[in-house]
Amino acid sequence: MSDQRPNILWLCTDQQRYDTIHALNNDYIRTPNIDRLVAEGVAFTHAHCQSPICTPSRASFLTGMYPSTVHGCINGNQIWADAAPLVTRALADAGYDCGLAGKFHLSGAQGRIEPRVDDGYRVFDWSHHPADDWPEGHAYIDGLKAEGHDYRQLMAEYGYMPKELHQTTWCAERAIDFMSQKRDDPWLFSFNCFDPHAPFDAPQEFVDRFDVDQLPGPLFRPSDIEAQQRLSAINFQTQSTDPQEFNGKLYQAQYWAMVELIDENVGQMMTALEATGQRENTIVIFTSDHGDMTGDHGLRLKGCRFYEALVRVPLIISWPEKFQSGLRTEALVELTDLVPTLLEATDQPISDRIQGQSLWTILTGKKDPNHHRDFVRSEYYQVLPKTPSHATMIRDQRYKLVNYHGHQLGELFDLERDPHEFDNCWDDPNYADIRFHLMKQNFDALAAAVDIGTPRLSGF
Numbered sequence: 001m002s003d004q005r006p007n008i009l010w011l012c013t014d015q016q017r018y019d020t021i022h023a024l025n026n027d028y029i030r031t032p033n034i035d036r037l038v039a040e041g042v043a044f045t046h047a048h049c050q051s052p053i054c055t056p057s058r059a060s061f062l063t064g065m066y067p068s069t070v071h072g073c074i075n076g077n078q079i080w081a082d083a084a085p086l087v088t089r090a091l092a093d094a095g096y097d098c099g100l101a102g103k104f105h106l107s108g109a110q111g112r113i114e115p116r117v118d119d120g121y122r123v124f125d126w127s128h129h130p131a132d133d134w135p136e137g138h139a140y141i142d143g144l145k146a147e148g149h150d151y152r153q154l155m156a157e158y159g160y161m162p163k164e165l166h167q168t169t170w171c172a173e174r175a176i177d178f179m180s181q182k183r184d185d186p187w188l189f190s191f192n193c194f195d196p197h198a199p200f201d202a203p204q205e206f207v208d209r210f211d212v213d214q215l216p217g218p219l220f221r222p223s224d225i226e227a228q229q230r231l232s233a234i235n236f237q238t239q240s241t242d243p244q245e246f247n248g249k250l251y252q253a254q255y256w257a258m259v260e261l262i263d264e265n266v267g268q269m270m271t272a273l274e275a276t277g278q279r280e281n282t283i284v285i286f287t288s289d290h291g292d293m294t295g296d297h298g299l300r301l302k303g304c305r306f307y308e309a310l311v312r313v314p315l316i317i318s319w320p321e322k323f324q325s326g327l328r329t330e331a332l333v334e335l336t337d338l339v340p341t342l343l344e345a346t347d348q349p350i351s352d353r354i355q356g357q358s359l360w361t362i363l364t365g366k367k368d369p370n371h372h373r374d375f376v377r378s379e380y381y382q383v384l385p386k387t388p389s390h391a392t393m394i395r396d397q398r399y400k401l402v403n404y405h406g407h408q409l410g411e412l413f414d415l416e417r418d419p420h421e422f423d424n425c426w427d428d429p430n431y432a433d434i435r436f437h438l439m440k441q442n443f444d445a446l447a448a449a450v451d452i453g454t455p456r457l458s459g460f
Contacts, residue, residue: 003095005346006319007282008188009179009269013262014054014103015197015302017291018045018312020259024328028215029256033267034316037286041318042327042363048376048395049290049335052310053302053383054105057289057335062086062106064339064354066379066449073381080106080117084353087339088188092120094348095185099123101139101174102167102192113137121190125174129194130167130201140167160201163261168193172265176272186346191269196258196292198301206257218248218295219309219420225298227424234404235389236303238293248295255294279320283345286316287335297421304380306393306402306411307421311378319345323363331372332397333359355449377445394442401438412438 019026023035024045050060055077056067063084067073070083092098098121107114109128113135116124127140132151134141144151144165154161163169171193178189195202220243228240243251266286273279291310293299302310315333317323322345336356343350344360361367375396382388390405400421402411412425412435425431 003185004281005096005186006321007179007186007278008091008096008342008346009175009191009273009282009284010188011191011266011269011284011286013196013259013286013288013314014192014194015290015292016195016259016262016288016314017294017309018047018314019309020196020256021314024314028210030209030260031263033263033270034286034314036270037266037284037316037318038326038328040320040325041284041316042324042329042359042369044315044317044329044331044333044359046330046376047287047313047315047333047335048311048378049288049313050378051380051383052290052304052306052378053380054103054289055107056379056381056383058103058105059084061287061289061335061338062088064336064356066336066355066377067381068379068446068449069355073379074108074383077107079115082118085351086117086119087342088190089118089120090343090348091188091346092122094346096120096346097122097183097185097187098189099125099174099178099187100190100192101125101171101178102127102190103194104192123174123178127167127171127194129197130161140170143170155201158204160203163203163205163264166201166203166261168195168258168261168265172268175269179269179272179278180276193262193265195262196255198292200251200254200258202254202257202261206260207253209260210253210256212249212253215249215252217252218243218293218298219422220248220296220298221422223422228298231305231404231409233389233407234304234391234409235383236299236305237301238299238303240298242298243295246295246300251295251300255292281319281321283317283319283323283342285338286314287338288313304383304389304391304404306378306380306391306395306400311393311395317341317359317363319363324365324369327369329362329369329372330397331362331370332374332376332395333372334376337372375441375445377442377449392442392446394438394445396438399434399438401435401442403439403442410435 022031023038049057051057056073125139340358378393380391400413410426413421
C-alpha cells in the first residue's frame with residue numbers, strides 16, 4: 001500500500017527579496033506561476049530570515065534553530081560541524097526519498113566542492129555559483145561539459161547563459177526527473193537554484209521585457225550616503241552610491257529578469273507535478289535564504305544590515321488537500337518555523353531543541369492567521385572571518401531595532417511612519433522607551449537561543 005504522507009517540493013531561491021512577486025504588489029514584474037501558488041496556498045508577506053547572508057540562514061532554516069544556537073555562522077567555514085540535526089535527515093530516516101539540485105552551502109564553497117554531511121539526500125546534484133573554474137564534482141558545470149558546452153565560451157558569445165543551458169533551468173530539470181521517478185514512499189526535493197544571486201546573468205530576452213525608464217528604481221535619498229558612511233566599520237559587500245551612478249533602474253531590471261526566469265521554471269515543475277498526478281498530495285514551499293539590497297539606500301548585494309530588502313523574504317506554502325487557498329497574512333513569521341511545520345505535516349516528533357514555531361494551525365485554518373509571533377529576529381556573527389562584524393535585529397509589527405555589537409551604533413525604525421527605513425530614531429529621545437524595551441526583548445531572546453534545551457522564556 002502506498003504511503004499517503006505528502007511529498008514536499010521545497011523551492012528555495014538564492015538572494016530573493018520579498019517584493020519580487022506580481023501577485024504580492026509588484027506591478028512591474030511577471031510571475032504568473034508563483035502567482036498561481038499564491039492563489040492556491042498561503043502567502044506569508046512578513047516572513048523573515050534569521051541571517052542576511054547565506055550559510056547561517058541555511059543552517060537556521062534546515063534545523064529550525066537560530067545561528068547563535070547552531071553556530072553555523074561563518075559564510076566561508078570549511079565544514080558543517082553537525083551542530084544540529086537537519087530536517088532532511090529526519091525525513092529521510094522517516095522513509096522519505098530526498099533529493100537536491102543546486103546550492104547547499106552549510107560550508108564554504110569558494111572554489112572547492114562542498115563536502116557531504118549527514119544530510120539525508122539520496123540524490124545530491126550539487127551546484128554552487130556557475131563558473132568554469134570548479135574542480136570535478138560541480139554537477140551543473142560537469143553536465144555542461146558532458147554535453148559539449150563550454151561555460152566560458154557561452155558567456156563570451158552571449159554575455160549570459162542561454163535559457164535552455166542556464167543553471168536555474170538545469171535545477172528544474174533535475175527536479176522534474178526526480179519527481180517523475182516511480183516509488184511507493186513519499187519524497188522531498190530541494191530546488192536550490194543560484195538565482196537571483198549575482199552575477200545577473202538572465203538571458204537577454206528576459207531583461208528586454210522591461211521598459212527600464214518606467215521602472216521605479218531603488219529606494220534612495222541623498223542622506224543615505226552619510227547614513228551608510230556612519231556604518232562604514234560594519235561589514236557590507238558594497239559602499240553606498242547614488243543609484244544614478246550604476247544605472248539603478250537597469251540593475252533592477254536585470255535582477256527582476258532572473259526572478260522571471262525562476263518563475264518560468266516553477267511553471268515547468270508544477271506542470272510535471274500535475275502530469276504525474278502528484279499535485280494534490282504535494283506540499284510546495286516557495287522561499288529564499290535572504291534578500292538583496294538591489295540599490296536601496298545606495299547598497300547592492302548583502303552584508304551586515306537588516307533592511308527589509310535583506311531580511312524579509314517570500315514565503316508561500318501550498319498543499320491543495322489540506323491547506324487554505326488564497327490566504328495572505330501579515331503575521332510575523334520566521335524561516336525557523338519551516339522545520340516544525342514540515343515535521344508536523346509528516347507526523348514526525350518535534351524536538352525540544354527546535355526553536356521554530358509550526359505554522360500548521362494557520363495553514364489549516366485552525367488559528368487566527370493575523371498573528372503568529374510577537375516579534376522576529378535575525379543575527380549576524382563574524383560571517384566573514386577577515387572582516388568580523390556582530391549584530392542582531394529584532395522587529396515587531398511596528399518597530400525594528402538593530403544592535404551593532406562592539407560599536408556605539410544602532411538603528412531604530414518606526415515602520416508605520418517610515419516603511420522604507422530612511423529615518424533612524426536610535427538617538428531620538430522620543431523613542432528612548434521603545435529602544436530600551438526592544439533592547440531588553442532582544443537580549444532576553446538571545447539568552448534563550450544560546451542555551452539549548454532550557455524552557456522557553458514567557459512569550460517566546
